[in-house]
Amino acid sequence: MTRHVNHALAVRPTRNERAAQDFTSSLRGHVLNHMAAQMKTRFETEIAPKLAQAPEDGRAVHQAMRPHPYFRFYSTMRIAAQEMVWASVDAAVRRDSERLKAVAAELPDVGGSLTLDPSLEVPRSVSAIDVHLMPGSYSAEAGEGDLAAGAVYENGLSVFSFGLMGKNLDDIGESSAFWLRHAHPEFQPKDILDLGCSVGHQTLPWARAYPGARVTGVDVAAPCLRYADGRARAQGVAAHFVQANATQLPFPDASFDLVYSSMFLHELPLKDIDAVFAEARRLLRPGGLMLHYELPPNSQLSAYDGFYLDWDCWYNNEPYYKAFRDQDPKALCAKAGFDTGKFVQTVVPSIGWYGEEAVAEAIAGPATIGGNTGRLADGVQWFVFGNWA
Numbered sequence: 523m524t525r526h527v528n529h530a531l532a533v534r535p536t537r538n539e540r541a542a543q544d545f546t547s548s549l550r551g552h553v554l555n556h557m558a559a560q561m562k563t564r565f566e567t568e569i570a571p572k573l574a575q576a577p578e579d580g581r582a583v584h585q586a587m588r589p590h591p592y593f594r595f596y597s598t599m600r601i602a603a604q605e606m607v608w609a610s611v612d613a614a615v616r617r618d619s620e621r622l623k624a625v626a627a628e629l630p631d632v633g634g635s636l637t638l639d640p641s642l643e644v645p646r647s648v649s650a651i652d653v654h655l656m657p658g659s660y661s662a663e664a665g666e667g668d669l670a671a672g673a674v675y676e677n678g679l680s681v682f683s684f685g686l687m688g689k690n691l692d693d694i695g696e697s698s699a700f701w702l703r704h705a706h707p708e709f710q711p712k713d714i715l716d717l718g719c720s721v722g723h724q725t726l727p728w729a730r731a732y733p734g735a736r737v738t739g740v741d742v743a744a745p746c747l748r749y750a751d752g753r754a755r756a757q758g759v760a761a762h763f764v765q766a767n768a769t770q771l772p773f774p775d776a777s778f779d780l781v782y783s784s785m786f787l788h789e790l791p792l793k794d795i796d797a798v799f800a801e802a803r804r805l806l807r808p809g810g811l812m813l814h815y816e817l818p819p820n821s822q823l824s825a826y827d828g829f830y831l832d833w834d835c836w837y838n839n840e841p842y843y844k845a846f847r848d849q850d851p852k853a854l855c856a857k858a859g860f861d862t863g864k865f866v867q868t869v870v871p872s873i874g875w876y877g878e879e880a881v882a883e884a885i886a887g888p889a890t891i892g893g894n895t896g897r898l899a900d901g902v903q904w905f906v907f908g909n910w911a
């Protein structure tokens with residue numbers, strides 16, 4: 523079921539719209555759990571046995587799968603469900619966007635800030651495509667003070683994630699912050715930066731995990747940042763939102779202890795990933811940490827699982843997805859000048875799904891990539907990597 527947005531910036535869908543959202547969430551849950559499992563069985567029992575040789579990578583699996591009716595059925599259903607996600611929230615947000623602006627303007631100051639840069643050129647990787655089929659992407663604006671794209675993203679994500687992202691859609695941030703606090707209790711970051719923060723879902727958990735820290739989120743999309751600022755104030759969390767390109771950030775050298783990102787790198791062209799890592803290294807103080815939640819790399823998955831995750835690149839308007847997943851995370855860190863002896867990589871069970879005790883236990887045990895690592899499906903686990911400075 524949809525975990526409907528429940529703070530002061532919540533839109534007011536009609537009963538029909540709410541029903542459409544719940545239906546779409548359930549449909550996505552069905553496609554990503556039941557149909558995905560069916561498709562794998564079809565591959566193993568009907569397709570793989572007929573191949574001259576075992577497919578060596580996801581691309582080869584994709585080629586073998588494409589003609590199969592079940593793959594076509596699955597893909598059609600998944601694309602339709604993705605389009606329905608945005609369609610199910612769009613009208614409610616449009617109807618309500620002026621009221622949302624007014625509500626945001628009245629929310630109390632809780633010690634955070636919003637700094638927009640109207641001269642910033644939004645990269646074409648964001649503005650020129652409807653990323654994951656979201657109409658207008660993150661950055662389309664319909665006038666001064668517009669925050670509708672942020673509202674579409676948050677309400678859409680509630681439908682999209684069918685309850686798996688936690689009640690505040692912040693399970694990745696909550697799980698990552700819990701992991702870091704317990705795996706490295708001696709590390710007490712004072713300045714925390716969240717890159718590509720969008721509406722701040724994974725930014726606010728860091729402020730809660732490290733109450734004394736100053737937490738900053740950056741993004742190129744002004745409407746998302748306006749919404750993020752309102753959303754943080756609605757939840758009483760002080761966070762600073764800055765419009766900037768993560769490839770060239772307006773902060774001095776050595777000004778952060780933790781540079782974090784979530785679901786960000788796979789939406790960047792490769793050359794921008796290099797620039798972002800170089801910026802992270804420049805911004806970190808000695809002993810600081812760069813940490814990214816991301817999709818697991820193809821090199822650490824079976825050919826089938828690689829194919830399964832790369833589906834988004836081929837059919838969901840995520841053009842940089844596969845190129846990122848084909849990289850070796852450690853090599854990316856090394857290229858930016860990080861010491862590979864201080865590379866970290868782990869799998870963090872979702873707090874919402876497994877509970878805090880399971881995450882604490884996982885810290886003690888070996889972290890291995892399992893079937894649902896990086897997959898939005900029941901039992902999701904988050905893949906995290908980075909480097910100490």
Ligand SMILES: C[S@@+](CC[C@H](N)C(=O)[O-])C[C@H]1O[C@@H](n2cnc3c(N)ncnc32)[C@H](O)[C@@H]1O
Nearest residue numbers: 660718719720723724741742743767768784785
């Ligand atoms: C999938 S969203 C990530 C949302 C958020 N981090 C989370 O996990 O909930 C990707 C975000 O990255 C932003 N973005 C893309 N390229 C960027 C860049 N070069 N610099 C800063 N932000 C960027 C987009 O505007 C978008 O809001």
